[in-house]
Amino acid sequence: MILVHSFEQGKLYRRSDLHDQFGGNRQRGISPSAKEAVIFIFSGESGGQYGYSDGWNEDNTVFTFTGEGQVGDQTFTMGNKALRDHISSSKDVFLFRASSNGLCKFDDQLTLLGYELKPALDRNGDSRTVISFMFEPLSKVIQSANEIVEDVRDQSLEELKQLALDDTSSENTSVQERKVKVRRRSEAVKAYARKRADGICEACEQPEPFNAKSGSALDVHHLYRLSDGGPDHPEHVAAVCPNCHARIHRGSDGVEYNQALINKILNKEQL
Numbered sequence: 234m235i236l237v238h239s240f241e242q243g244k245l246y247r248r249s250d251l252h253d254q255f256g257g258n259r260q261r262g263i264s265p266s267a268k269e270a271v272i273f274i275f276s277g278e279s280g281g282q283y284g285y286s287d288g289w290n291e292d293n294t295v296f297t298f299t300g301e302g303q304v305g306d307q308t309f310t311m312g313n314k315a316l317r318d319h320i321s322s323s324k325d326v327f328l329f330r331a332s333s334n335g336l337c338k339f340d341d342q343l344t345l346l347g348y349e350l351k352p353a354l355d356r357n358g359d360s361r362t363v364i365s366f367m368f369e370p371l372s373k374v375i376q377s378a379n380e381i382v383e384d385v386r387d388q389s390l391e392e393l394k395q396l397a398l399d400d401t402s403s404e405n406t407s408v409q410e411r412k413v414k415v416r417r418r419s420e421a422v423k424a425y426a427r428k429r430a431d432g433i434c435e436a437c438e439q440p441e442p443f444n445a446k447s448g449s450a451l452d453v454h455h456l457y458r459l460s461d462g463g464p465d466h467p468e469h470v471a472a473v474c475p476n477c478h479a480r481i482h483r484g485s486d487g488v489e490y491n492q493a494l495i496n497k498i499l500n501k502e503q504l
């Protein structure tokens with residue numbers, strides 16, 4: 234199930250190749266993979282979203298995406314459900330922008346900030362409700378995460394766990410509040426894993442190999458994701474030394490090594 238793979242920003246991919254590798258529906262705008270913990274969004278292929286345009290806001294910090302379903306109220310089923318639940322289900326969301334000739338350009342990995350239900354007209358001119366998802370680009374999350382690292386560093390393991398499990402997708406908060414919550418949770422998850430490790434690599438169980446400028450030499454690895462970064466569940470991350478981290482992502486026994494680590498973390502968390 235674990236696949237070490239990352240897409241390159243701005244690079245063109247053939248959509249059929251993506252589905253050959255990952256499975257998933259070949260036509261829909263939201264395509265959860267049948268094989269891996271990943272959901273693809275193909276934006277701009279369906280030709281008009283009946284009153285709402287998908288895309289980035291002015292400063293490229295929020296991507297708005299209308300859910301699927303062209304007639305009647307949109308509901309949280311299929312792709313819409315997968316997007317709403319992508320954080321709790323530990324699925325990575327990858328945004329591709331439609332190009333021509335079956336090609337699409339990889340844009341960014343996205344993290345859900347929340348959603349709104351909006352009135353709209355369907356293609357028959359009947360009024361209905363659509364789901365408007367708001368996402369934050371992962372590259373921005375990583376860039377700005379440093380701002381709140383100080384916030385979470387001095388918390389206890391239990392406090393960090395609470396922060397890490399914070400529900401950020403409620404409907405009644407502003408986009409700005411959600412962004413702060415998502416970031417705080419993302420940092421809390423990382424700080425939690427490092428505190429749980431307590432200076433010992435959670436994979437090879439050796440002390441961290443050097444003294445880091447920033448407090449910990451251990452990397453935070455996502456056990457069930459294609460790439461590291463973004464918010465996740467405390468039980469889905471491990472703090473590992475750079476050597477073990479490289480082995481998981483690039484070693485010929487990386488998948489097995491990751492699976493052994495998953496078992497260790499499950500044991501730790503069950504104590």
Ligand SMILES: [Zn+2]
Nearest residue numbers: 434437474477
């Ligand atoms: Zn190690």
Ligand SMILES: [Zn+2]
Nearest residue numbers: 453454455461
């Ligand atoms: Zn990793």
